[in-house]
Amino acid sequence: MKQDLSPLALAACAALSLSLLSGCGKKDEAGTPKPADTAPSLASARDPEALKKAAEAQRVAGLPQANPATPAEAYKLIDSGNQLMYLYYAVSAMPADMGQIAEVLSQDYRATQDQFKRQDILKVLEPRVKAEIAAAGERRYVIWEADNNLIDHYDFERKRFPVRDGFWKGGTRFYYNDNSRYQISFSGAEKLQSLPVADEAMAREIEDKVNKYGALTLRIYAFAQDADLNEKVVKSQVVKMELLDKKGKLLASTAL
Structure with missing residues (x-):
């Protein structure tokens, strides 16, 4: 049997409907971002430091990458600070500081303050230095x-x-005493952060040498990828590592 709603019930239903409509309207307003909500991101986009970091990240992403298939004969042993110096200028593409380079390479340059003699020495050195830098770049x-x-x-x-860890985090830099102004650092994939040795006899042999000075040599094969212009550091990617004893015997290795 159908019953009609009383006036009081009708009023209650109307109030409830208005309340629901009002609530829906408020929800829509809250979901619409206000200009103030977007202000921080706009400010970040204009922040010079944020822009600088973004530009640096983009630059690093565009750097040449090491090729693991590069043959062993393509690698050159670095055994002097002067080689690092030439490599730094090749990788950084910065103009060579000929005065500073002459201080390192020429005893005659260091021994005189006669500016004409110094200029004469620089004229002789410059072609040689440029040739060394070009060769390092190749x-x-x-x-x-x-x-x-x-x-x-x-x-x-x-x-x-x-x-x-310090080796991989850039905290360890290497140099030669003949020219310590120029240094090299290494970074690499997680796979290269340890040397696998499953054979127990070999592991024992290496373990016995870990704390003995000069008993082991870590030979690092790397690609000179970038340069720190402030610190004169060649930043390189590790491609392969070999662990050798003092006689040159290969004990362990890992590669990309």
Whole structure:
């Protein structure tokens, strides 16, 4: 049997409907972003520091990458600071500081303050320096040999000898005393952050040498990818590593 709603019930229904409509309207308003909500992102886009970081990230993304298929004969051993100097100028594409370079290369330049004599020396040195820089630019795959203080003790769970963190985080820089102004640092994939050694006899042999000075050499194959212009550091990507004993015997290796 159909019953008609009383006036009081009708009023209650009307109030409820208005309340629901009002609530829906408020929800839509809250979901619409206000100009103030977008202000921080706009401010960030205009922030010079944020723009600088974005530009640097874009530059790094566009750098040449190491090719793991590069043959061993393409790598050149770095055994002097002067080689690092030439490599730095090749990678950075910065103009060579001939005065500073002459201070390193020429005893005659260092011995005189006669500016005419210095200019004469620079004229002789400059073609040689430019040729060395050009040659370094064509041989950006390099070998660096470091002592065993980069190797940590054996990790039994992973069956690997870890390479110390500072090496990978850029905190460790390498140089030669003949020209210590120019340095090199290394970075690489996670796969290269330790040396796999599953054979127990070999692991024991290496472990015995970890803390003995000069007993091990870490030979690093790397690609000179970038340069830190403020610190004169060649920043390189590791492609391959070999662990050798003092006689040159290969004990362990890892590669991309």
